[in-house]
Amino acid sequence: MSATYLMPTYLRQPISFTRGSGSWLYTRDETPYLDALTGIAVCGLGHCHPQVTDAIQQQAATxxxxxxxxxxxxxxxxxxxxxxxxxxxxxxxxxxxxxxxxxxxxxxxxxxxxxxxxxxxxxxxxxxxxxxxxxxxxxxxxxxxxxxxxxxxxxxxxxxxxxxxxxxxxxxxxxxxxxxxxxxxxxxxxxxxxxxxxxxxxxxxxxxxxxxxxxxxxxxxxxxxxxxxxxxxxxxxxxxxxxxxxxxxxxxxxxxxxxxxxxxxxxxxxxxxxxxxxxxxxxxxxxxxxxxxxxNSDIMKNAVTEGQFIRDGMVDAFGEYGVSSRGAGMMIGIALPEDMDCSNLVDRARDEQKLIINVTGAHVIRLLPPLNMSRDESSQVVERLVNLLKPSF
Ligand SMILES: Cc1ncc(COP(=O)(O)O)c(C=O)c1O
Missing domain, CATH: 3.40.640.10 (Type I PLP-dependent aspartate aminotransferase-like (Major domain))
Incomplete structure (x- = not known):
């Protein structure tokens, strides 16, 4: 994919996705990435939610x-x-x-x-x-x-x-x-x-x-x-x-x-x-x-329980090293020690763990997962983050 004609207003990551479903994004070769960012807090119901897709399709044809x-x-x-x-x-x-x-x-x-x-x-x-x-x-x-x-x-x-x-x-x-x-x-x-x-x-x-x-x-x-x-x-x-x-x-x-x-x-x-x-x-x-x-669903309740599960998982794993959590529901900040070098965390999470995250304010991992993430998927978010961070502690 060439970006020659696009104004360079974004520092783009060297990857593009061709398909999304629920909490997952897929590259052209169908490699799945767990999406804990949802296009920066946009796809709260997950990618291509069937009811929303249906509404788009029906109205586009009407x-x-x-x-x-x-x-x-x-x-x-x-x-x-x-x-x-x-x-x-x-x-x-x-x-x-x-x-x-x-x-x-x-x-x-x-x-x-x-x-x-x-x-x-x-x-x-x-x-x-x-x-x-x-x-x-x-x-x-x-x-x-x-x-x-x-x-x-x-x-x-x-x-x-x-x-x-x-x-x-x-x-x-x-x-x-x-x-x-x-x-x-x-x-x-x-x-x-x-x-x-x-x-x-x-x-x-x-x-x-x-x-x-x-x-x-x-x-x-x-x-x-x-x-x-x-x-x-x-x-x-x-x-x-x-x-x-x-x-x-x-x-x-x-x-x-x-x-x-x-x-x-x-x-x-x-x-x-x-x-x-x-x-x-x-x-x-x-x-x-x-x-x-x-x-008409329990999705907001799910956002509270799964958001807390992810926060607790990270603090359980690294609280003793000064890692803390903040935010509410599925708006999650994992604050890492201020002297930790976080400059390549986003790239390593993507390439090594197939996990999409963001880092804000220099040392805060920002997670904005789908509100309807399953327990298995939120466990995977914690597991992949623990694997990512373990070598730093
Ligand atoms: C709190 C807040 N306000 C406004 C905006 C701007 O929204 P948009 O990018 O849709 O113009 C953002 C985008 O990140 C935001 O987080």
Whole structure:
């Protein structure tokens, strides 16, 4: 396969897959690889889930696209299902996580505009990742992703993740804040959880309510069952005003969603936002089929038990050497000792163990397996990781 005509925006691994089924990816010669990454938290139901494949096939043969100039029955149905699952009032369908976040950040501006702000600011976190459109990139912390793009830094205030006092301090220091935008667990930034877990979200919501700011959650990665609840915020009693998601929403079909509730509902009117492809009959039917599988199965429960099994297995094997685990459900971080050289772990896992993983934040193995992984498969994840790491201890 030649990559000559592709812009080199990705450091690609020297392998490609031609087929996927459940937790497994296959090369052209049918070598199976155990997929503990699912396209970075995308194929939560596993590769080519039969119900989702069926929905794609049927809708592709019926009607792919009309336009948002017309009613779209499947968009109505997907919207109702998703808003009920998320406890939100209404939804805008986009095509990616960055676009869903762009919608959220535009909503924050509209909200501020209604209150007479000229150049409102949104509080975001250190180590955050929100996407690569210009505004979502400006909200993102990663210096490598931002370099050279003249990000809109005046529009954001950055505080340490998990530090509620820093948000309170910002409220004291600035007059023109309109929202807080945060990931419940930081995915790209190192699988970081707040020290007080999901109660951090309740604390943020309380500050937002005090100051009349929007409380906005980026659940692009944590949503759609990934952490064992439909949305990660449901581990707490907090409720966002704005909620974005993508990734697992289409199980590999490109789609994103920005949902609103209460004071954020009704900010967008006709013409104030849009997308040619947002919520096509095909995309919407896929969203509905993923919802149907998640809502009518034990898959989220499975994500909790198998996620814990993998975490426990790794800590049992290497806890005495300082290895610890973090995350929730099937969003798993295995933190290795900081002085350990992890630079070739991804390649060795793939080539020696036929296991697909990711390493983030320099020394954290990031696992995002299918939510419906079987016990045999999660045992294999642990076994292959133990084989991989054993020589290092
Ligand atoms: C939390 C979060 N927000 C936004 C994005 C961007 O999503 P997309 O790549 O679909 O634009 C990502 C992608 O990794 C993400 O993890």
């Amino acid at each position: 009607l792919v696209h009309t336009s948002n100039l017309f009613g779209i029955d499947w968009q109505e149905r997907a919207g109702e299902a998703l808003c009920n699952a998320a406890q939100m009032d209404s939804v805008f369908f986009a095509n990616s996580g960055a676009e869903a976040n762009e919608a959220a950040l535009k909503l924050a501006r509209l909200y501020a505009h209604q209150q007479g702000f000229k150049r409102p600011k949104v509080i975001v976190m250190e180590q955050s990742f929100h996407g690569r459109t210009l505004l979502s990139l400006s909200a993102t912390a990663n210096p490598k992703a931002r370099e050279g793009f003249y990000t809109l830094d005046d529009d954001f205030i950055r505080v340490p993740f998990g530090d509620i006092a820093a948000i309170e301090q910002a409220a004291h220091d600035y007059e023109d804040i309109c929202a807080v935008f945060v990931e419940p667990i930081q995915g790209e930034g190192g699988l970081n959880t707040a020290s007080n877990g999901f109660s951090y979200l309740e604390q943020i919501q309380a500050v937002c309510n005090t100051h009349n700011w929007l409380f906005m959650l980026d659940e692009v990665q944590t949503g759609n069952g990934r952490t064992g609840k439909y949305f990660a915020y449901q581990h707490s009693s907090a409720r966002p005003d704005v909620l974005t998601t993508a990734k697992g929403l289409g199980n590999g079909f490109p789609v994103g969603a920005c949902m609103v509730r209460g004071r954020a509902n009704g900010l967008f009117g006709a013409g104030s936002h849009g997308s040619t492809y947002g919520g096509t009959p095909l995309a919407s039917r896929v969203v509905h089929s993923v919802y149907d599988v998640l809502a």
